Amino acid sequence: MSVSKLHVPAVPARPGERPDFSYVRLSAAGEVARPAPDVAVADTAPLAESLVRVLDDSGQAVGPWNPKLAPEQLLTGLRLMLLTRLFDERMQRTQRQGRITFYVRSLGEEAVSVAAAMALAERDMLFPSYRNQGLHVARGMSLVDLMCQLLSNSHDMCRGRQLPVMYHSVPHRLFSISGNLATQFPQAVGWAMAAAIKGESDIAAAWIGEGSTAAADFHHALTFAKVYRAPVILNIVNNQWAISTFQGYAGGEQRSFAARGPGIGLAGLRVDGNDFLAVHAATAWAAERARSGHGATVLELVTYRAGAHSTSDDPSRYRSREEVEQWPLGDPIARLAQHLEREGVWDEERHAALVAELEQHVAAAWREAISHGTLTEGPKLDPALMFEDVFKELPAHLREQRDELLAEISASE
Amino acid sequence: MSVSKLHVPAVPARPGERPDFSYVRLSAAGEVARPAPDVAVADTAPLAESLVRVLDDSGQAVGPWNPKLAPEQLLTGLRLMLLTRLFDERMQRTQRQGRITFYVRSLGEEAVSVAAAMALAERDMLFPSYRNQGLHVARGMSLVDLMCQLLSNSHDMCRGRQLPVMYHSVPHRLFSISGNLATQFPQAVGWAMAAAIKGESDIAAAWIGEGSTAAADFHHALTFAKVYRAPVILNIVNNQWAISTFQGYAGGEQRSFAARGPGIGLAGLRVDGNDFLAVHAATAWAAERARSGHGATVLELVTYRAGAHSTSDDPSRYRSREEVEQWPLGDPIARLAQHLEREGVWDEERHAALVAELEQHVAAAWREAISHGTLTEGPKLDPALMFEDVFKELPAHLREQRDELLAEISASE
Amino acid sequence: MPTMNMVQALNSAMDVMLQRDPRVVVLGEDVGYFGGVFRVTDGLQKKHGAHRVLDTPIAEGGIVGTSVGMCANGLRPVAEIQFADYIYPAYDQIVSEVARLRYRSAAAFTAPLTIRTPCGGGIRGGQTHSQSPEGVFAHVSGIKTVMPSNPHDAKGMLIAAIEDDDPVIFFEPKRIYNGPFDGEPDKPAESWVGHPSAEVPEGYYTVPLGQAAITRAGSALSVITYGTMVHVCLAAVQALGLDAEVVDVRSMMPLDIDTIAASVSKTGRCLIVHEATRFGGFGAELSASIQERCFWHLEAPIMRVAGWDTPYPHAFEWEYFPGKRRVMNALRKLMAEAV
Amino acid sequence: MPTMNMVQALNSAMDVMLQRDPRVVVLGEDVGYFGGVFRVTDGLQKKHGAHRVLDTPIAEGGIVGTSVGMCANGLRPVAEIQFADYIYPAYDQIVSEVARLRYRSAAAFTAPLTIRTPCGGGIRGGQTHSQSPEGVFAHVSGIKTVMPSNPHDAKGMLIAAIEDDDPVIFFEPKRIYNGPFDGEPDKPAESWVGHPSAEVPEGYYTVPLGQAAITRAGSALSVITYGTMVHVCLAAVQALGLDAEVVDVRSMMPLDIDTIAASVSKTGRCLIVHEATRFGGFGAELSASIQERCFWHLEAPIMRVAGWDTPYPHAFEWEYFPGKRRVMNALRKLMAEAV
Numbered sequence A, B: 001m002s003v004s005k006l007h008v009p010a011v012p013a014r015p016g017e018r019p020d021f022s023y024v025r026l027s028a029a030g031e032v033a034r035p036a037p038d039v040a041v042a043d044t045a046p047l048a049e050s051l052v053r054v055l056d057d058s059g060q061a062v063g064p065w066n067p068k069l070a071p072e073q074l075l076t077g078l079r080l081m082l083l084t085r086l087f088d089e090r091m092q093r094t095q096r097q098g099r100i101t102f103y104v105r106s107l108g109e110e111a112v113s114v115a116a117a118m119a120l121a122e123r124d125m126l127f128p129s130y131r132n133q134g135l136h137v138a139r140g141m142s143l144v145d146l147m148c149q150l151l152s153n154s155h156d157m158c159r160g161r162q163l164p165v166m167y168h169s170v171p172h173r174l175f176s177i178s179g180n181l182a183t184q185f186p187q188a189v190g191w192a193m194a195a196a197i198k199g200e201s202d203i204a205a206a207w208i209g210e211g212s213t214a215a216a217d218f219h220h221a222l223t224f225a226k227v228y229r230a231p232v233i234l235n236i237v238n239n240q241w242a243i244s245t246f247q248g249y250a251g252g253e254q255r256s257f258a259a260r261g262p263g264i265g266l267a268g269l270r271v272d273g274n275d276f277l278a279v280h281a282a283t284a285w286a287a288e289r290a291r292s293g294h295g296a297t298v299l300e301l302v303t304y305r306a307g308a309h310s311t312s313d314d315p316s317r318y319r320s321r322e323e324v325e326q327w328p329l330g331d332p333i334a335r336l337a338q339h340l341e342r343e344g345v346w347d348e349e350r351h352a353a354l355v356a357e358l359e360q361h362v363a364a365a366w367r368e369a370i371s372h373g374t375l376t377e378g379p380k381l382d383p384a385l386m387f388e389d390v391f392k393e394l395p396a397h398l399r400e401q402r403d404e405l406l407a408e409i410s411a412s413e
Numbered sequence C, D: 001m002p003t004m005n006m007v008q009a010l011n012s013a014m015d016v017m018l019q020r021d022p023r024v025v026v027l028g029e030d031v032g033y034f035g036g037v038f039r040v041t042d043g044l045q046k047k048h049g050a051h052r053v054l055d056t057p058i059a060e061g062g063i064v065g066t067s068v069g070m071c072a073n074g075l076r077p078v079a080e081i082q083f084a085d086y087i088y089p090a091y092d093q094i095v096s097e098v099a100r101l102r103y104r105s106a107a108a109f110t111a112p113l114t115i116r117t118p119c120g121g122g123i124r125g126g127q128t129h130s131q132s133p134e135g136v137f138a139h140v141s142g143i144k145t146v147m148p149s150n151p152h153d154a155k156g157m158l159i160a161a162i163e164d165d166d167p168v169i170f171f172e173p174k175r176i177y178n179g180p181f182d183g184e185p186d187k188p189a190e191s192w193v194g195h196p197s198a199e200v201p202e203g204y205y206t207v208p209l210g211q212a213a214i215t216r217a218g219s220a221l222s223v224i225t226y227g228t229m230v231h232v233c234l235a236a237v238q239a240l241g242l243d244a245e246v247v248d249v250r251s252m253m254p255l256d257i258d259t260i261a262a263s264v265s266k267t268g269r270c271l272i273v274h275e276a277t278r279f280g281g282f283g284a285e286l287s288a289s290i291q292e293r294c295f296w297h298l299e300a301p302i303m304r305v306a307g308w309d310t311p312y313p314h315a316f317e318w319e320y321f322p323g324k325r326r327v328m329n330a331l332r333k334l335m336a337e338a339v
């Protein structure tokens, strides 16, 4: 055989190598122009290749995308991001202790979810992936409820049927998370089409990882959003990795993911995903665009998956441990805290106090959650629930199967 | 319910309305620049929104994309396009007479296939849709063979298993046509990846309709082509219609289909699909790009489906009859003939003689084809063939089923 | 009462529901302005508007995916897949989302979606316009799968499906859209006019899902079938002058096994007939379930007549199609089995 | 002879074939540098190069679609779908292309492709990491569908699949990757070490597809099963001290019905066991086929033990999983049936 000519995408650093993030095209904070949200799609093409940033290296908020949020809002954002992170940390430890079977952290990506949730209206409908717990936290879901789901205990909102992290909430307008990648993307578009059909002004927003943009449903979503000008925000969270494969394996070499928007006739914005202010501003811009009938925006949020893919994963097998330190866009919590310090409304002491408070909050929630049982210790869910909700009514064959199981269980007791 | 806000794509003209083709963005012949085939993807973005044209309204070949083909090549092109059209016409009539069950014409789109086939190397592998018979004609497949497939007769290359027009040929390097839209697109990319893996310099080319770009496999093809820089040409035949739905329903409003290329990081070219010279030049450009290791090109060929979708369709139910006359890019055969006349190598008389010759050729082929039987009259295929080629070897259960059928048949005779 | 063929009956069902329930929308490839390649949605867009009867991009996965989202926003979409042979690009959304949503969210979110799709052969459509894939849906927990065999059931079942709070895959045997078909291709095409099941009320009514119908009562043996094959089986039974009971399954899931098992327990003999390929097809479940319930009543093995285990071949349509002759052969064989 | 677990055996099969046949390529999500989420392709990229062991985009339809094209260009791809639960986005390419290509082109083009995918439950993977969808492939004409139950078969059958000129869907019961499993989750995990089927030759050998194996000979009844359930059934049979014959189906298509029917004809009683949901599952075909062939030998109804007809529930894994106790109950019931 002759020498292969197949191109194989480059990776910044394998274990033991020095990371090189020069492929991440940066713009200076404040550099990118902010057109009106009803700008023509074609004119967003440059936005899709630059990087919307508000916070500069010194923590100052600069440029036309500065959303000029009130300090309380910023403090709320910091608090919610921190809460998300501490919740994640605690749940990760809990998994290590064997109390829950599986967990997925959003470490380093908290701004992507929290800032977006804060920029959207309460009635807007959210279609998260499994790494957007910041949405649930920011929408005010109780940590106890989230934990009970993780524990599949007697208070589990999913009645024991889902892997941990596959939350949902009708009142908080958070769609049910799927274990199948990308399926929520066309669903969000359909929700938005329905809003338009009904003449309502609510919009939808969906999130997927950059790796998942390769999936068919990503394309379905963009196509339907384009054709019907659906009021939806299509967020691509480019955290550089999809388990062990690098973003180049989803087509990220030399081209942004935001460019998929203009490619099909949707607005596209590439945003510093670790800049709380930039994410907020870009989301608000896209929401205004959608709500005013100008259609969908593809938002690429450039960030970095600072932890493992999930508790089943060991990234030291496939990427350099140094990467996380070299990542050019820093950490979203540290950057917002720096900004607030600079603004004079924050300092290390207050930060430490907040951490302590939130840790206690998480710990208290955990105590309450496990009082409702764990996967292995009671109180437990009734196994008969296994047969409910397959259909609205229990059909005869499932009644028979349920009775067979209950007989089997009682015989063995 | 409030008033719907759902955007519904516009259509140029429904029956009884006056067509308006102002949405078709035109460039003047010769106006579009021709960069070197190894141009950076981003620099093809303008090419994806303009229209590569060589033949001007007077039939002169102008500008940097003029492939400067020798007159014999042009005459061959004319001949092959005409042969394709006359073959189509005859087969359409044949279907109306009930001799074949189904047919699909390529009326008005002959240049898309014939010019491309002529611009590619013999060893390049082609993955056609059901409307690219010009490829089969240009690659020199015998009309008798094609007709025997249409007739499902004793010489049918498909052994009676496929609907008419679902041809294939290993020696002519034409992949088997599928009735399922868009499936050939990622297959072509896989073929090209294999060529690269083996270090060979053959390339692949695939064709789909603009309507089919909405399908998942379109996205799979572009993604894999991008990631591995596969040597393939991805042709989108934008003939404005997909059965009754207009190109706007595939996302064509205010945005070219060629722009999907740059959107994902592939070169994109929008080409006058009724201009034989432009199609030839663009194909040659994309082939050179692919063969020299610079990856895939998305080629949009702007044309018009001048006939019905298929013999099962009646377009007068959903589009204006006037459309075809108003179509701004004319007819590919008329335009090439005009050019050749202008160059002094063609005239009406020669044209009439060629038509007569080719009609005879088609008629003779038809006589030969039906001598091998028709769907309803012998000689017929052996029904036992139905059980062959499900697997390489006939498994026991199919042997049993075959025997049951043969017993059933012989009992009834 | 008006006479309708199946196309008109299905059209009427959607018309009635678009009128009655503002949450109902109809979507699919070519269903809007054009009215569908089989004319089943003819006139609906004109009457109910382009925002309720939508032409869609050619992306079956997108049609179903967006429909799920519409459900979450309170609509009740009726999605058409142009041919059942083209439903596979939507298989992931159907299996992983439509079928699972209620379960995984403990009924917080549901997908009261109806997916209509023409199935079956006998129209010279070749391998990509003739398939009967009900088996790969009936196996999936969380969706209902049904197939009517006449205009009256078609309308009543489609209304029931649209009103059902669970997702329903609604297969339409296209060979009998315009008239019943007994499996003999050389006879002139029949029309529904004059057929008792073609008397279809204009307005609203339902035929409940999950109930089989005894199409012909009898005591010598039971023929369990559905779709086009109901008519083929009736013709075969009649040709042989057998006192057979013909049961129209109508609903694969939920399956009315009680009616079916009662019939087989009574007759002691059972033939299962469907168009779909035999191996691993829905007939296998029928056979297994019947055997489990009726074993001690069976006087002969349960037999199956089905499509051969090959793709649907264009030229050999009538050698492939399980027609009257093949059903008659099986019936004879079944009656000849000694106890 | 070396001892291998199933992961090592499968890895070795691919290693051997990458070495022997330059046409073989391996591709899938995370299979390259990382070596797969279950480590089945560990080390293969390092040894055979990044152009023969490819990490792919996350698009199962694209993986299979490009594989078909590779076949047309003379390669023999071995594609991994990371979990069987994620195979549905590829269902159209599998059903409409992979399975049909040879037939529709009269063997001009073929798809000698192997699709490997881990299936089954018992690993607390919840509903999207536990499914057993073999039934929706076995029904599709034109593809082979197989599932080994031990390291020796795994390697031999995978080599046979790669060499096979027909497409093969190769299901890997992930619960027994690292050791046999008798269905009792509370017992310490077993390893393959010491198991006779874990003696696996280092080099090339094949275990032919389409042949069932008599895992345990017996005469009192026949247990027809495959995958993880082979081990559960053996344990149940042993616990009851029954003289059962346990048949490992191994290959759903082609199905070795002769071996299976011979066993049932001999014993007169039959229990079918699989993890997949029961309704319309592959067990239905087994039951129907066995009944057709063995009716006059049956002394009791054929019974099925299978997954309940619900999605795979995370918390109720062991109430859901058809474990030893459930199989024992069925065996008892089956033996109690009077003639």
Ligand SMILES: Cc1ncc(C[n+]2csc(CCOP(=O)(O)OP(=O)(O)O)c2C)c(N)n1
Pocket (backbone or CB within 6 Å): A131, A179, A180, A181, A208, A209, A210, A211, A212, A213, A237, A239, A241, A242, A243, A305, A309, D029, D058, D082, D086, D089
């Ligand atoms: C259809 C499907 N294929 C494969 C998987 C397995 N899988 C789970 S997460 C993942 C990687 C996703 O990466 P990305 O989209 O970048 O999201 P991230 O994890 O980085 O947030 C894969 C391959 C899946 N869940 N669904």
Ligand SMILES: Cc1ncc(C[n+]2csc(CCOP(=O)(O)OP(=O)(O)O)c2C)c(N)n1
Pocket (backbone or CB within 6 Å): B131, B179, B180, B181, B208, B209, B210, B211, B212, B213, B237, B239, B241, B242, B243, B305, B309, C029, C058, C082, C086, C089
């Ligand atoms: C997966 C799939 N869905 C639907 C169809 C039915 N169908 C056949 S051709 C066609 C329109 C295709 O339009 P386009 O891609 O523009 O190609 P054109 O016919 O214009 O050449 C449709 C919807 C199909 N063959 N396959």
Ligand SMILES: [Mg+2]
Pocket (backbone or CB within 6 Å): A209, A210, A211, A237, A238, A239, A240, A241, A242, A243, A305
């Ligand atoms: Mg990622």
Ligand SMILES: [Mg+2]
Pocket (backbone or CB within 6 Å): B209, B210, B211, B237, B238, B239, B240, B241, B242, B243, B305
């Ligand atoms: Mg078209």
